[in-house]
Amino acid sequence: MVKPKVLIGYPVKDEIMEYVGEHCELVQMDYSKAITYDDIYERIDDVEGAVVLITPIDKKLLERGKKLKVVSNITVGYNNFDIEEMKKAGVIGTHSPGILDDTVADFVMGLLISTARRITELNSFVKGGSWKKIENNHLMGLDVSGTRVGIIGMGRIGEEVARRCSLGFKMDVSYHNRSRKEGAEEEFGISYKPMDQLLAESDFVIILTPLTEETHHLMGEREFSLMKKNAILINASRGPVVDEKALIKALQEERIAGAGLDVYEKEPMDGDNPLLGMDNVVLSPHIAAGTQKTYDDLAWNAARCMVRILEGEEPVNVIPEMRG
Amino acid sequence: MKRPKIFIANEIPKSVEEYIGDHCDYVMWDFSKRKTFQGIVDHIGDVDGILEVGMKIDKELLKHAPKLKVVSNISVGYNNYNLDDMKDMGVLGTNTPGVLDNTVADLIMGLIISAGRRIVEADADTKAGNWQKGEMDKFFGKDIHHSTLGIIGMGRIGEAVAKRAQGFDMEIVYHNRKRKPQAEERFQAEYMEMDQVLQNADFLVVMTPLSEETHHLIGEVELGKMKEDAFLINASRGPVVDEEALIKALQEGWIAGAGLDVYEREPIDRKNPLLQMRNVVTLPHIGSATRKTRDEMAMVAAKAIVEVLEKGDSPYIVPELRKR
Numbered sequence: 001m002v003k004p005k006v007l008i009g010y011p012v013k014d015e016i017m018e019y020v021g022e023h024c025e026l027v028q029m030d031y032s033k034a035i036t037y038d039d040i041y042e043r044i045d046d047v048e049g050a051v052v053l054i055t056p057i058d059k060k061l062l063e064r065g066k067k068l069k070v071v072s073n074i075t076v077g078y079n080n081f082d083i084e085e086m087k088k089a090g091v092i093g094t095h096s097p098g099i100l101d102d103t104v105a106d107f108v109m110g111l112l113i114s115t116a117r118r119i120t121e122l123n124s125f126v127k128g129g130s131w132k133k134i135e136n137n138h139l140m141g142l143d144v145s146g147t148r149v150g151i152i153g154m155g156r157i158g159e160e161v162a163r164r165c166s167l168g169f170k171m172d173v174s175y176h177n178r179s180r181k182e183g184a185e186e187e188f189g190i191s192y193k194p195m196d197q198l199l200a201e202s203d204f205v206i207i208l209t210p211l212t213e214e215t216h217h218l219m220g221e222r223e224f225s226l227m228k229k230n231a232i233l234i235n236a237s238r239g240p241v242v243d244e245k246a247l248i249k250a251l252q253e254e255r256i257a258g259a260g261l262d263v264y265e266k267e268p269m270d271g272d273n274p275l276l277g278m279d280n281v282v283l284s285p286h287i288a289a290g291t292q293k294t295y296d297d298l299a300w301n302a303a304r305c306m307v308r309i310l311e312g313e314e315p316v317n318v319i320p321e322m323r324g
Numbered sequence: 325m326k327r328p329k330i331f332i333a334n335e336i337p338k339s340v341e342e343y344i345g346d347h348c349d350y351v352m353w354d355f356s357k358r359k360t361f362q363g364i365v366d367h368i369g370d371v372d373g374i375l376e377v378g379m380k381i382d383k384e385l386l387k388h389a390p391k392l393k394v395v396s397n398i399s400v401g402y403n404n405y406n407l408d409d410m411k412d413m414g415v416l417g418t419n420t421p422g423v424l425d426n427t428v429a430d431l432i433m434g435l436i437i438s439a440g441r442r443i444v445e446a447d448a449d450t451k452a453g454n455w456q457k458g459e460m461d462k463f464f465g466k467d468i469h470h471s472t473l474g475i476i477g478m479g480r481i482g483e484a485v486a487k488r489a490q491g492f493d494m495e496i497v498y499h500n501r502k503r504k505p506q507a508e509e510r511f512q513a514e515y516m517e518m519d520q521v522l523q524n525a526d527f528l529v530v531m532t533p534l535s536e537e538t539h540h541l542i543g544e545v546e547l548g549k550m551k552e553d554a555f556l557i558n559a560s561r562g563p564v565v566d567e568e569a570l571i572k573a574l575q576e577g578w579i580a581g582a583g584l585d586v587y588e589r590e591p592i593d594r595k596n597p598l599l600q601m602r603n604v605v606t607l608p609h610i611g612s613a614t615r616k617t618r619d620e621m622a623m624v625a626a627k628a629i630v631e632v633l634e635k636g637d638s639p640y641i642v643p644e645l646r647k648r
Contacts, residue, residue: 105469107443109492110468113430114438117430119443120448125608126592127600129594134591135335135355139613140615164491165491166491167491168490169430268455269455277451283451285450290463290465291466
C-alpha cells in the first residue's frame with residue numbers, strides 16, 4: 001500500500017518524525033531555517049496531511065493542496081484556520097487542548113511573583129552592580145500569600161491557577177466568568193464575584209479569557225480606574241483582551257502598581273512601546289506554554305491526530321466548529 | 325525607676341519607634357552616614373539593649389558595652405551572633421522566627437519559577453527589543469509542575485515552600501537532621517539521605533541555617549551529584565553553598581542554573597562571575613523584604629528587647645542562649 005504523503009511544517013523532535021515516517025511518507029523540508037508560508041505552499045500540492053504551528057490555512061493554500069484531508073495544529077489556539085474554506089474543501093482541522101494548562105498556570109504564577117517581588121528589576125539591579133549596601137528599604141516588594149486574587153475567565157487554565165493560589169499560597173481567590181463554576185468553587189474554595197467588585201477588591205487581577213468579540217478590550221480605562229492603587233495586572237491569555245494604551249496610561253499615572261505580561265496587542269512588540277521602559281512591568285515574549293516537554297507533547301498530539309485520520313480511524317481533537 | 329536605654333542601629337517604622345519610646349530611652353544611628361565599627365562603639369557605652377540587623381556581635385564589640393543585657397536581631401538568622409562570647413559576657417540574643425516564613429517562601433517559589441521558566445532572561449531580552457517572530461523555542465524552560473522539589477533543611481520555611489509546591493503537584497523529597505513525620509504526612513514529603521535528594525531533585529532548595537556544620541554544605545561533590553537539568557535555589561545564607569564550586573558547576577554545565585538571594589559576600593563583589601550568567605537569577609537578599617513583613621519583624625524584635633529588659637525573659641531568645 002502506498003503511504004500517504006504528509007508535511008511537518010515546524011521542527012519537531014526526531015521520535016515524532018520517525019513515528020510519522022512509519023505511517024506516512026514525509027515531504028523533505030529544511031528545518032535549519034525558519035519555515036515560511038511559501039515553503040509550505042510550494043510543497044502542498046500532493047500532500048494529504050500537514051502538521052503546522054501558526055501557518056495560515058487559507059483559500060490559496062487549500063486550492064493548491066487538492067489532496068489535503070487533515071491539518072493538525074500543534075497549539076490549542078487555531079485562529080490560523082480559515083474554518084469556512086476548510087469546511088468547503090473537506091479538510092478536517094485538529095488542535096491540542098488540555099496539554100499546556102499546567103505549564104501556562106506555572107508561568108502565570110511566575111509572572112505574578114516576579115512582578116510583586118520585583119524579581120526581574122532586582123536581578124538587573126544586582127547584575128548591573130548597583131547593589132552597594134545591605135540596607136534594603138528601597139527594595140521592598142508586595143506580599144503574595146494571604147492576599148486577594150481575582151481571576152477573569154475560569155476555564156481549565158484558570159482552575160490550575162486557582163489551585164496554586166488557593167492551596168499553595170493561601171490566597172483568597174475570586175473569579176468572574178460567563179458561567180458559574182460550582183465544581184471549582186467547591187474544589188478550591190473560590191467565590192464568584194461580579195466583574196467590578198472583583199476589580200475593586202483584588203490585589204492581583206489575572207486575565208485568562210479567550211479572545212472573542214465580547215472580550216476585546218475587556219480591560220480598559222474604566223476597569224483600571226476601579227482597581228486598587230497597589231494592585232497588579234497579569235495577562236497571559238491574548239493581548240487584545242487588554243486595551244494596551246489604557247494599561248500604559250494607568251501604569252504611567254501610577255493608578256496600578258505594576259503588570260506581568262506575556263501577550264500584547266502587537267507581537268512581536270514595537271521597539272518604541274512604552275512598556276519596554278518600565279521597571280515595574282515584567283515582560284515575556286508569549287512563552288507561557290514554552291517548555292520543551294509541553295511543546296513535544298503538543299507536537300506528539302498533532303502528529304497522532306493527523307495519522308489517525310489518514311489511517312481511517314475515529315478522529316480526535318477535531319476543532320469544535322467541525323465536530324458532529 | 326530609671327528607664328533602660330536602647331541603641332537602634334537600623335531603620336524601623338515610626339510605629340515601632342513609638343512603641344520603644346513608650347518603654348525605653350533610645351538613641352538611633354544617623355542613617356545618612358555609613359556605619360563604622362568606631363561609630364557603633366561610640367553609641368553603646370551606656371546602653372542596655374541593641375536593636376539591629378546582621379551586626380557582628382562578639383567580644384570585640386561587647387567589651388565596649390559594659391551595661392548591655394540583650395541584642396535583638398530583626399531577622400530570623402543569627403549567624404552574626406558569636407554565641408560563646410555572648411554567653412561569657414552574659415548578653416542575651418533574640419531573633420524573629422515565624423513572622424517571615426510566608427514572605428520568604430513566596431520568594432523561593434518566585435526564584436524556582438523565574439529560573440526554571442527563564443523569566444528574568446526573557447524580560448531583559450524583550451525589553452532590549454530583541455523579540456523576533458518565529459523564535460518560540462528561544463526561551464523554552466523547565467516545567468515546574470510534576471517536577472521533583474528537593475528541600476535540604478525542613479524547618480518552618482521549608483514547610484511553607486512544600487505547601488506552595490503542592491499547589492503545583494510537585495513531588496517533594498527532603499533531608500533534615502531529624503525526620504519530620506508531620507511534614508511527611510501533610511505534604512506527602514519523602515525523607516531521603518542527602519545524596520538521594522541531590523540526585524533526585526529538579527529544583528534543590530537549600531534551607532538550612534548557617535552553622536559550623538552547614539558551612540559549605542553544598543560543594544563540588546554535592547553539585548556533581550545533581551542532575552544536569554536541575555536548578556539550585558538558595559535563599560537561606562550564602563556560605564551554606566561553596567560559591568566557587570557553584571560557579572564552576574555553572575560554568576561547566578553540571579547543573580542548568582541557579583536562583584540566589586544570598587551570597588558568601590554581601591553586597592556581592594562586582595567581579596563575581598555569577599553576575600555574567602544569564603541562567604542565574606541574582607537577588608539582593610530580599611527574602612523577607614515586603615513592607616508588611618519587615619514592619620512586623622521590627623515590632624517583634626522591639627517587643628523581644630523590651631520583654632528581656634522589663635521581665636528578664638522572652639520567648640524570642642535564641643535557643644542556645646536560653647536559661648535552662
